[in-house]
Amino acid sequence: MPQTKVDVREVKLYINGQYVDATSNRLFDVHDPSTGELIARVHEASEADVHDAVMAARRAFEESEWRTMPVKQRCALVRRMGDIMIERKEELARLEALDVGKPYRDALEHEIPRAANNMKFFADFIEQHGSEAFPVDDQFLNYTLYEPVGVAGLITPWNLPFMLTTWKLGPCLATGNTAVIKPAELTPLTVSLLGEIAKEAGIPDGVVNVVQGFGPRSAGEFMTTHPEIDLITFTGETATGKAIMKAGSDTLKRVSFEMGGKAANIVFADADLDQAVSTSIRAAFMNAGQVCLAGSRLLVQRDIYNTFVDKLVEAASRLKIGDPQDPTTNLGPLIGEEHYRKVTGYLEVAAQDGAVLAYGGRRPELPEHLQNGYYLEPTIYTHVSNQMRVCREEIFGPVVVVVPFDTEEEAIQIANDTEYGLNGMLWTSDVKRAHRVAAKIRAGTIWVNCWFVRDLRAPFGGFKKSGIGREGGKFSLEFFTEAKNVCVSL
Ligand code: NAD
Numbered sequence: 001m002p003q004t005k006v007d008v009r010e011v012k013l014y015i016n017g018q019y020v021d022a023t024s025n026r027l028f029d030v031h032d033p034s035t036g037e038l039i040a041r042v043h044e045a046s047e048a049d050v051h052d053a054v055m056a057a058r059r060a061f062e063e064s065e066w067r068t069m070p071v072k073q074r075c076a077l078v079r080r081m082g083d084i085m086i087e088r089k090e091e092l093a094r095l096e097a098l099d100v101g102k103p104y105r106d107a108l109e110h111e112i113p114r115a116a117n118n119m120k121f122f123a124d125f126i127e128q129h130g131s132e133a134f135p136v137d138d139q140f141l142n143y144t145l146y147e148p149v150g151v152a153g154l155i156t157p158w159n160l161p162f163m164l165t166t167w168k169l170g171p172c173l174a175t176g177n178t179a180v181i182k183p184a185e186l187t188p189l190t191v192s193l194l195g196e197i198a199k200e201a202g203i204p205d206g207v208v209n210v211v212q213g214f215g216p217r218s219a220g221e222f223m224t225t226h227p228e229i230d231l232i233t234f235t236g237e238t239a240t241g242k243a244i245m246k247a248g249s250d251t252l253k254r255v256s257f258e259m260g261g262k263a264a265n266i267v268f269a270d271a272d273l274d275q276a277v278s279t280s281i282r283a284a285f286m287n288a289g290q291v292c293l294a295g296s297r298l299l300v301q302r303d304i305y306n307t308f309v310d311k312l313v314e315a316a317s318r319l320k321i322g323d324p325q326d327p328t329t330n331l332g333p334l335i336g337e338e339h340y341r342k343v344t345g346y347l348e349v350a351a352q353d354g355a356v357l358a359y360g361g362r363r364p365e366l367p368e369h370l371q372n373g374y375y376l377e378p379t380i381y382t383h384v385s386n387q388m389r390v391c392r393e394e395i396f397g398p399v400v401v402v403v404p405f406d407t408e409e410e411a412i413q414i415a416n417d418t419e420y421g422l423n424g425m426l427w428t429s430d431v432k433r434a435h436r437v438a439a440k441i442r443a444g445t446i447w448v449n450c451w452f453v454r455d456l457r458a459p460f461g462g463f464k465k466s467g468i469g470r471e472g473g474k475f476s477l478e479f480f481t482e483a484k485n486v487c488v489s490l
Pocket of ligand 1: 221
């Protein structure tokens with residue numbers, strides 16, 4: 001596919017309904033991970049800029065009609081944001097592919113529609129949500145009001161920037177809060193458009209603000225320490241979650257954290273192997289393995305271990321690595337140089353620990369224009385033990401380890417032998433076993449004979465170091481609102 005030269009964009013902050021320059025006079029560069037080419041120069045918000053954004057959100061919360069507007073009217077505007085995302089889906093998908101290095105087709109067919117659906121789902125859900133009433137002996141009636149909390153800080157990672165931000169923004173807005181958003185510094189492009197999409201939808205100025213910058217001593221930390229931000233919803237690394245919790249403690253921020261994972265994907269001998277293989281390939285290599293829900297730890301019953309590995313290797317060899325803008329590409333690059341070094345560092349760790357490389361582990365052969373991209377072949381290690389670092393640490397790249405097990409109990413023990421608990425998968429044709437094992441795995445989402453199927457009403461979040469709190473449906477409603485009890489004498 002021919003390479004089209006991209007224009008270098010200037011990305012500004014979006015505060016109180018308009019794009020503004022940062023007062024820091026600092027710009028940082030963003031590169032296309034598939035070519036290394038400069039694609040954007042981004043204004044880095046100063047502390048004063050973050051303050052302006054927060055105060056714009058505060059004023060919009062206290063003074064505009066946003067918070068008090070009839071829920072039906074507010075949700076119609078949130079829904080309209082979703083419609084605009086669909087109207088602009090090619091542009092958004094193109095930018096997301098450019099910025100993240102993910103296949104354009106995945107962005108177009110999955111992430112952008114899902115982002116639009118995040119807005120529409122929460123608009124519908126909040127609009128239709130009633131409340132509880134508690135009558136007392138025909139003398140009193142208690143009923144619950146769900147009121148917005150105030151100014152929300154949304155801090156998001158680079159792996160699924162637009163989709164993950166809308167997952168937070170939909171319920172944040174539908175419940176009547178205002179927002180200051182900070183996308184990851186590596187992928188600012190699509191999220192920078194959310195302010196203008198809100199404006200186009202008819203949402204008052206100041207309700208949606210976007211600041212750009214880094215974490216420590218930059219926009220992220222300025223948000224987490226700002227007294228006028230009431231709640232922080234964060235998705236990212238566990239170590240960052242710890243820093244945010246500390247920073248937010250002085251101002252008692254409410255937090256919701258969606259963090260790292262190291263999911264076990266358990267394949268029992270009685271599973272439909274072809275289905276298990278094809279989904280396990282997606283679970284390991286979608287978005288170049290840069291997915292919190294990735295099935296990065298495959299546990300395979302010993303009776304089928306060799307057959308399964310053969311099929312896995314064969315399926316991995318069929319993945320097409322290439323230009324993210326090419327619609328036939330399955331596997332794009334890693335996000336950038338630093339992350340590439342981290343992921344490839346694990347190849348050395350795996351070799352030292354005695355894991356057997358069954359497939360991949362090299363830079364693939366690529367056309368000229370992708371020579372500077374951060375590409376790694378889909379990589380499979382076999383004969384690993386769960387004590388090895390490649391089994392314990394979140395690699396966040398196209399690297400999967402395959403651990404053998406003998407019994408159901410052993411599979412459960414290995415699956416739970418991790419500090420993470422975001423999700424788990426299991427493949428079996430025994431329905432009783434499916435329920436039994438699902439109940440015993442300590443993780444927030446368990447997929448049985450499937451992966452990545454999301455119902456936005458369902459709770460989403462992690463056990464252990466994978467998260468604090470849940471989002472989705474009524475769980476998001478609870479996070480983004482103050483529940484008030486009104487007691488009336490009858
Ligand atoms: P990261 O934690 O490095 O960064 C996430 C965001 O936090 C970025 O916007 C970053 O600028 C900001 N940040 C960093 N330090 C900060 C600080 N001290 N104060 C305030 N903000 C700060 O994560 P990442 O590398 O962008 O994303 C990858 C991680 O995200 C992986 O661990 C992955 O598992 C996790 N993730 C989890 C989910 C989930 O739903 N559980 C989804 C996607 C990604």
